[in-house]
Amino acid sequence: MSDAAPETQTLEEAVEPEHEPAAPAPLNVSRTPTGNAEVDAHLERLGDADHLATDGHVEVYEDVHRGLRDALTALDARPGTPAPPSSYEQRAPSPSYGNRS
Structure with missing residues (x-):
């Protein structure tokens, strides 16, 4: 019989991972152009x-989100054709049916 104690793993050895994490790799997600150059530029930034x-x-995500939000806000601020008036504003007054003589 041997008096040697069984080998035990130290805490450092137990915590150390067996392999290194993988390096960043492109996801290769395709981005379809929208036709709006500003929006397309922000979407391309996602590739970074x-x-x-x-x-x-x-x-990167916060930067793209900020840019897309600014692009949408700019659409609201652009001068353009005014919205047509509501159909309620164009309605003729209703005839009074209760007071016929």
């Missing part, structure tokens, strides 16, 4: 996240 670690995605 493909080469970043996950913790870097937030900055």
